[in-house]
Amino acid sequence: MGYKDIDGRAVSRDIVSVVGEQARELAAVGWAPKLVSITVGDTGPVEVYVRNQRRIAAAANIAFEERHFAADATRAELIAAIGTMNADPRVTGIIVQRPVPEPISIRELQSAVHPLKDVEGMHPASIGNIVYNQVELAPCTAAASVELLRRTGRDLKGLEVVVVGHSEIVGKPIAFLLMAEGATVTVCHHMTRDLAVHSRQADAMFVAVGKPRLITGNMIKPGAAVIDIGINRIEGADGKMITVGDVDYDSCAEVAGWITPVPGGVGPVTVAFLMRNTVIAAGRQRAHYERVFAASDTELPTLAGAAA
Secondary structure, three states: OOOOEOOHHHHHHHHHHHHHHHHHHHHHOOOOOEEEEEEEOOOHHHHHHHHHHHHHHHHOOOEEEEEEEOOOOOHHHHHHHHHHHHHOOOOOEEEEOOOOOOOOOHHHHHHHOOHHHEOOOOOHHHHHHHHOOOOOOOOHHHHHHHHHHHOOOOOOOOOEEEEEOOOOOOHHHHHHHHHHOOOEEEEEOOOOOOHHHHHOOOOEEEEOOOOOOOEOHHHOOOOOEEEEOOOEEEEOOOOOEEEEOOEOHHHHHOOOOEEOOOOOOHHHHHHHHHHHHHHHHHHHHHHHHHHHHHOOOOOOOOHHHHHO
């Protein structure tokens, strides 16, 4: 890695170490976190992601279970299954892996997950909470991206930031998270007339549009922090498929003060934040049970007892 690179793998290890201790503390009081991954149909496109999630969950002392549904599973079957997981206190976090077969709506499945178990941060209530600066269960990729900027040591208050991409799951949440930190945020998208005019003014840039090497070195401010969220598979010079971001790394690294490589930047931190959210969700659920049982003489159950 270059000297300007923000090492996402190292940041991930730091986060997972802290999360692992928190998970142990919860387990000691009978409330061990458990993350359930839902896949539907062909799992090929997400096998690597699920495998990484399982590996990092183990490192974070979080139980991990994959529940796979056939490609012809109906909407009603999936909604019912999620409802069962919502009601099972042994399941403290749920993630629905993309993609899902048409005509099933990923948004509808995410909305079916109870907000207390929404460790992706994709339930409408979770997204809405960001507007009110309630950011603990923010979408993982967005939260991971902002954390990487924070790791540069830059003071986010008053920082001029450009976000390229305005998706509901990355661009918009990043903008709200940054505003909660006091940054001045400009959001650019496919209708922006002259992207470079905006990007050259930015102290920090976040790029998430799914266009390989869209941002080049002549489009960024010298010394800026560049957070590349894109993951694209393209053919390399030798004819083999390679993974690149939305930023042209070579030209931007010559100008930037900090830059995230692809791979090895945002991706590992996103998985770490998924585990962080899982532990936060488990703690919130325990607190919920404490409130429910506080007014009675009934002893607070453990997860196993609550499910009995």
